[in-house]
Amino acid sequence: MPNSEKKLGLWTSTSLVAGNMIGAGVFLLPAAMASFGSIGLLGWVFSAVGSFFLAKVFSNMSKLLPHATGGPYAFTRYGLGDFAGFLVAWGYFLSTSCACAAITKSLVSALSTFFPALANGLPAVATGLCAIWLLTYINTRGVVTSGKWQLVTTILKILPLVLVAFGGLFFLQAKNFSPFNSSGTSTYSAISTTAAMTLFSFIGIECATIPAGSVENPQKTVPRATLLGLLIATLVYILGSVSVMGLIPAAELAKSQTPYADAAAIIYGDNIRYWVSAGVAIAAFGALNGWTLMQGQMPFAVARDKLFPAIFSKQNKKGVPYMGILLSSTLVSVFMSMNYSKGFVEQFRFLLLLSLLSMLIPYLLSAASYLIIKVKNKQADGWLGAVVLAIVAFGYALWNIVGTGKDAVYYGFVLLMMSVPFYVWVAYQKNKEQ
Template sequence: MNRKIGFYSLVAIVIGSQIGSGLFILPAALAEYGHMSLLGCLLSGVGAIFLSIVFGKLARYYTGVGGPHVYVSNVFGFKYGFFTTWSYWIISFVSTTVVVLTAFSYITPIIENSIGKSLSKEAILVLEIFLILLFMILNLLGSTTSARMEMVLSLLKTLPLVILPIGCLFYFDTTHFTNGTFPVGSFNKILSNSTLISFWGFIGLESGTTPSENVKNATTISRALVVGTTLVAIIYFGISIVVMGVIPLTALQGMDAPFMAIAQLILGGNWHIPIAIAVFIVCLGTLNAWIFVSGQIAASAAKINMLPYLFTKTNKYGSPHYSILASSLGIIPFLILTLNNSLKKQLLDLIDVSVIIFLLVYALSTCSYCKLLWDNRIARTKSNCIIGLLAMLFSIWMIVSAMSLFHLMVVGVIIASGIPSYLYMRNKSLISQEHTTTVTDISDKKSV
């Protein structure tokens, strides 16, 4: 029997999809913008919360099958829905690949120290694939099994995020926020850049909408999205303040692992090992959440004829096994490409592109919400209109801030790669409609 996902499990999925390895480098990435970066961090959190409210209201309107692609398809039609689905699904492979790479970049030195020799690239690749297959099997055992594992991983990775900042309070120095170099540029440029960097940590805020049919009710989705995203915003903002208050901004700039530096400062000794394990656990939670979400994306898209019907089929645990298999195995080719260092660098550069595509998905989803408001299918109240307007302005501002000619070209290529599949699925959909119409006509004639 396929049991439904509860509120706390869904909150864990929402948090797990957002809190990844980026948390551990976010303060260092923001340091070059000085204390003003905290305003950008705060603004990104507020924008993410508004977007989570929008997705929550969309989930309450469209019950049963969920996800940004479903909302866009229902409001703007097959074409927009398909390319939203395709881009959203494909880019999840790239994002998940980087999570796996980051996980092993931290855990590999520990493994090498324990066995007394270095691991080859091929050996690391085997371990990476093994990890993917492990979480693929976990997700094949059903949505509730995956959700419970996400709760465990969320609790494990939350502990260092709470304990370490508490220890930092004894080393906190407010002068770190005012001493050092200050960024050059206009206030808007500094604010938009720092907000964009901070928003990377909120990618995945919509994840709670994709398993819609496996959740107890639409209200659970709405609450989990807002609560989960709010908690993530509090964690990010709190961690940024604490780290910047312990490490001077000039020293923090360009630092690869600020958490390890803090552990050495506060605890000394070999505390880099538990920190590395903590990062690994964080990545495991993100990997589990994204394999789950990617599988649900494909399954829900297939139910509205955006992807092959095969993806809708479920196993005895109620898990869309073909969808999960395709979404999990799709990560492996990208991992193989990373054996080549130049290709690995190119793959990591695609993360910027993935953020833009996610932002485009969020903007289109917000447009869908605004259209439903305009048609009065969602109550056109003052608060609903303000939420929609602010979420839309935030999405557009972030896209404009992030976009460059290179990003525009790569985004165009990724979207265009779906054209063959689009033509096939559209043709299949038209044939199905013609068949239905013909059968109806014959039935009507017989009745006459």
């Protein structure tokens, strides 16, 4: 068992949660939501509240199963059995691979502000591949090395967001928050849509639970890191959105390609744009680093339970499941390269839609497992709160699954069912060995 010097502490675990949640996409969300009006702020609130219930579920289960490496997979497998756990792991593996490819694209796009040649073509692909494999190397050097990088990049990425979030509060114009609902739909419909859009920014609340075996004192550290990471991200998101909306008229904001940079220019002057663009690049780099760590830890936990091929359980001298990271980074490289090929753009966008659904399924099944785990652990107290928490968290995840649209749900179901023959083969091999 690794000693405490080789494990993640509270702040590195917190940076893993906040860093994976705060990606490059948050810098563009104010523009994407501008057409809805200031009602979009309620979308942020609904997402934050729903994510809090999910975070609380993960926090509580990390206390019940403090050394369960794999997070949602481990919780679901313990509560609902091997097959449900396998489905979570399969969906999570595909989802993180697609997400990492999109994050890489955001990183290269941000760097093109400083290096216009990266706007498209071979230089863009080469730069993206270099970023993927640089972080692959860093993550094979050990979980502490990766954690330190994550802590640094999280601080650097939050800085420009904080500058706008708090600095903008002194320059708000009330007229920019009107009309309240300009979406042309009902209040409920507008809130549902904006809540689904902002949900992307809360993906990652489970990240401290996944490498639990590499966390110092996980029974205390993981719950604290999960809730603290969510709190940091929520404050940055909501205050940042209020500032950007209050600084830039909605019609102008809807056309902005760099809303945070535009808002920062109003507050601090035009030269600040480059600093914000650097913040976007760092945000993408930090998120890519955190998700690369997840790519190794999740398959490792599943392979150790003999539900994934044994190759994913191989570790190097530093105790890193390197084969899982290498195989996942290869898949990410393929997806990222596809995004620069016009013939594959639509397929890739659809993969991203499935990516969201694949993340929601682990949340849904984790919430469903919570009460079962309490029963198995013979927990006699706190049942009323646990039942309410499980119902709300399950309902929130289900609401967002429906919100992804019927096409995503249908094809997501097909994709999951395609994994069934693979599971049958793995289960057969496992029983054969026994």
